[in-house]
Amino acid sequence: MDFKYQSAVTLAQVAEAAGVGESTVSRVLRNHGSFSGKTRDRVIAAVERLGYVPNRIAGTLASAGSRLVAFVIPSLSNIVFADVLRGASAILEANQHQAVFAVTDYDPQREEALVASMLAWRPTAVMLAGYEHTQGTVKMLRAANCRSVELLDVDGTALDLAVGFSNRAAGHESAQFLLKRGYRRIGYVGHDLNRDTRAGKRFSSFCETLSAGGAPLVDCEIHAAASSVENGRLGLEQLLTRTPDLDAVYFSNDDMALGGYFHCLARGISIPSQLAIFGYNGLDIGRVTPQPFSTIRTPRVATGQVAAKLVVDNAPPQVVDLGFQLIEGATA
Amino acid sequence: MDFKYQSAVTLAQVAEAAGVGESTVSRVLRNHGSFSGKTRDRVIAAVERLGYVPNRIAGTLASAGSRLVAFVIPSLSNIVFADVLRGASAILEANQHQAVFAVTDYDPQREEALVASMLAWRPTAVMLAGYEHTQGTVKMLRAANCRSVELLDVDGTALDLAVGFSNRAAGHESAQFLLKRGYRRIGYVGHDLNRDTRAGKRFSSFCETLSAGGAPLVDCEIHAAASSVENGRLGLEQLLTRTPDLDAVYFSNDDMALGGYFHCLARGISIPSQLAIFGYNGLDIGRVTPQPFSTIRTPRVATGQVAAKLVVDNAPPQVVDLGFQLIEGATA
DNA sequence: ACCAAGAATGGTAGCGCTACCATTCTCTTT
DNA sequence: AAAGAGAATGGTAGCGCTACCATTCTTGGT
Numbered sequence: 001m002d003f004k005y006q007s008a009v010t011l012a013q014v015a016e017a018a019g020v021g022e023s024t025v026s027r028v029l030r031n032h033g034s035f036s037g038k039t040r041d042r043v044i045a046a047v048e049r050l051g052y053v054p055n056r057i058a059g060t061l062a063s064a065g066s067r068l069v070a071f072v073i074p075s076l077s078n079i080v081f082a083d084v085l086r087g088a089s090a091i092l093e094a095n096q097h098q099a100v101f102a103v104t105d106y107d108p109q110r111e112e113a114l115v116a117s118m119l120a121w122r123p124t125a126v127m128l129a130g131y132e133h134t135q136g137t138v139k140m141l142r143a144a145n146c147r148s149v150e151l152l153d154v155d156g157t158a159l160d161l162a163v164g165f166s167n168r169a170a171g172h173e174s175a176q177f178l179l180k181r182g183y184r185r186i187g188y189v190g191h192d193l194n195r196d197t198r199a200g201k202r203f204s205s206f207c208e209t210l211s212a213g214g215a216p217l218v219d220c221e222i223h224a225a226a227s228s229v230e231n232g233r234l235g236l237e238q239l240l241t242r243t244p245d246l247d248a249v250y251f252s253n254d255d256m257a258l259g260g261y262f263h264c265l266a267r268g269i270s271i272p273s274q275l276a277i278f279g280y281n282g283l284d285i286g287r288v289t290p291q292p293f294s295t296i297r298t299p300r301v302a303t304g305q306v307a308a309k310l311v312v313d314n315a316p317p318q319v320v321d322l323g324f325q326l327i328e329g330a331t332a
Numbered sequence: 333m334d335f336k337y338q339s340a341v342t343l344a345q346v347a348e349a350a351g352v353g354e355s356t357v358s359r360v361l362r363n364h365g366s367f368s369g370k371t372r373d374r375v376i377a378a379v380e381r382l383g384y385v386p387n388r389i390a391g392t393l394a395s396a397g398s399r400l401v402a403f404v405i406p407s408l409s410n411i412v413f414a415d416v417l418r419g420a421s422a423i424l425e426a427n428q429h430q431a432v433f434a435v436t437d438y439d440p441q442r443e444e445a446l447v448a449s450m451l452a453w454r455p456t457a458v459m460l461a462g463y464e465h466t467q468g469t470v471k472m473l474r475a476a477n478c479r480s481v482e483l484l485d486v487d488g489t490a491l492d493l494a495v496g497f498s499n500r501a502a503g504h505e506s507a508q509f510l511l512k513r514g515y516r517r518i519g520y521v522g523h524d525l526n527r528d529t530r531a532g533k534r535f536s537s538f539c540e541t542l543s544a545g546g547a548p549l550v551d552c553e554i555h556a557a558a559s560s561v562e563n564g565r566l567g568l569e570q571l572l573t574r575t576p577d578l579d580a581v582y583f584s585n586d587d588m589a590l591g592g593y594f595h596c597l598a599r600g601i602s603i604p605s606q607l608a609i610f611g612y613n614g615l616d617i618g619r620v621t622p623q624p625f626s627t628i629r630t631p632r633v634a635t636g637q638v639a640a641k642l643v644v645d646n647a648p649p650q651v652v653d654l655g656f657q658l659i660e661g662a663t664a
Numbered sequence: 665a666c667c668a669a670g671a672a673t674g675g676t677a678g679c680g681c682t683a684c685c686a687t688t689c690t691c692t693t694t
Numbered sequence: 695a696a697a698g699a700g701a702a703t704g705g706t707a708g709c710g711c712t713a714c715c716a717t718t719c720t721t722g723g724t
Contacts, residue, residue, distance in 0.1 A: 023704060667722105668721100
């Protein structure tokens with residue numbers, strides 16, 4: 001079987017059809033430089049008649065500006081990244097940039113390989129999740145003459161640009177909130193922390209604050225798998241089997257927390273009197289549950305927007321901390 | 333401010349550094365054609381020493397094969413498309429293809445504009461949601477020498493390739509199921525059907541089957557907005573305010589149904605004895621709720637995988653119906 | 665030692681555009 | 695009417711690669 005790409009209509013053909021030079025067509029199409037109204041009309045007419053679609057590959061090669069922005073993200077199922085992508089792609093589109101993406105599955109080695117293959121497209125920028133990258137990734141990014149943006153974290157040293165919020169601070173504030181509400185026997189249900197290092201940062205900071213507050217973490221249940229509602233439910237079930245007398249549980253995120261919430265509903269555990277639940281992310285769904293979730297709302301869409309804005313503006317290296325918002329809710 | 337793209341290392345420089353010709357470097361890098369082991373080693377060494385990253389832009393222009401697959405999808409927030417993308421991108425990556433995407437927000441005009449800008453990258457294929465496109469989109473796609481895949485629907489005439497399942501059949505089976513279970517006063521809560529035409533197909537087919545079964549739809553509440561858990565909850569609330577004596581409600585999808593489920597939980601409406609709930613999509617979350625959802629599970633990830641496979645194999649035009657699975661659940 | 669046949673390599677013409685420079689065509693201005 | 699400024703246009707050299715062809719080295723067979 002044979003591939004054949006794209007109608008063979010080229011700029012040269014348009015030029016001939018319109019009876020003008022190639023450079024004139026190029027100028028009209030990019031609306032750059034000067035040309036008369038008549039000429040423009042003839043060019044446009046020829047373009048429409050021939051159904052010409054400019055070849056950006058050639059254009060990019062000639063002008064050294066790909067207007068492509070590469071996203072190398074851990075997962076697509078996780079709404080967090082979908083939100084970031086959504087925020088970013090709106091801004092990028094408005095500025096004639098295009099998003100390309102690849103999924104690492106939280107694997108740093110895959111990240112490295114994917115960054116390499118992305119770089120081959122000479123993107124304007126590469127967007128990555130967090131600060132934890134392989135040496136190879138860092139080296140490539142430094143060598144490449146393109147911007148990089150590290151997303152959803154600000155606890156670390158940025159390569160170039162970074163946009164997000166402090167996961168340490170989030171963990172800290174979550175712990176403080178629970179302590180202030182009087183919970184003392186606190187547990188944790190989480191997913192694979194080696195892979196999701198941002199969740200790991202929240203967790204360790206959470207634990208430190210609890211200890212400092214005189215009520216160190218009582219027990220935790222960590223599934224070595226991706227976060228999901230199901231794992232949250234299973235995790236809480238196992239945690240409570242082992243340690244039934246907890247009065248509050250901190251979840252690695254709202255998906256996990258929702259699973260825990262369902263477990264409580266199913267078992268008739270009343271929230272928050274018998275058991276308090278606290279999550280992370282501030283998903284929309286947590287506002288619609290019978291009891292609104294106590295959680296931390298993160299500016300995910302804004303993270304994408306700001307990141308995209310910095311890139312299209314070619315802003316100088318900087319770290320933008322967008323902060324987060326603690327939602328008191330009714331589950332803790 | 334000035335952009336500067338990528339280290340200026342070119343294949344020619346690698347060739348010089350390795351003391352071989354350009355074509356030899358190209359052959360080694362693509363592992364195509366013949367060359368000696370010594371030569372390969374010298375080339376590889378030079379590549380590593382210089383930190384050379386091949387320029388795919390130039391490569392594509394020279395070889396007329398972009399290995400880019402464009403996704404023009406309605407939304408990223410909707411897990412459905414994220415699932416499709418996930419399935420597809422795994423297959424594409426394994427075959428050295430790259431996914432590029434753009435979001436239409438369910439607007440056919442935007443779809444047209446985005447398809448045009450995607451075509452400029454001379455993609456191997458363009459992936460679209462459903463069959464409803466503007467004339468302009470269809471014309472471009474026909475003219476362009478690239479494959480197209482219409483996803484998540486098979487009720488219509490495909491442009492080229494199509495992968496999905498029948499939304500009409502889904503609506504039909506949902507109605508039959510509710511009728512068989514003895515529900516007679518059935519309502520519907522949905523989101524914007526003009527935009528999500530696949531939901532529209534399910535709904536109309538659902539209604540037809542109900543009527544044929546002697547229990548025509550009693551009432552419906554349609555929000556002219558995107559589907560969301562929140563709109564599901566609000567929708568059911570309004571529907572029940574107007575028509576309290578329904579015995580079952582069909583939702584446009586599981587997100588909406590989950591909102592309805594939460595409404596019932598909050599109001600103490602017992603499911604399914606007082607009110608039955610039936611959804612669509614078979615989201616994971618519906619398996620973890622205290623009562624598993626009655627719904628139709630759609631092969632979303634598989635849709636992406638199959639679509640990608642057809643594209644990388646350059647399969648002849650065809651429509652692949654992946655079917656779906658009715659989940660009896662406990663909510664209807 | 666000689667000759668195919670094939671392996672290994674190098675040279676180079678594009679791919680379709682844009683950037684840059686050269687040229688031609690208006691108009692004022694004096 | 696001549697000159698100059700600026701608008702409008704065309705020609706063309708690459709951008710960095712790959713495809714193709716030409717050439718040069720190895721082989722093994724006789």
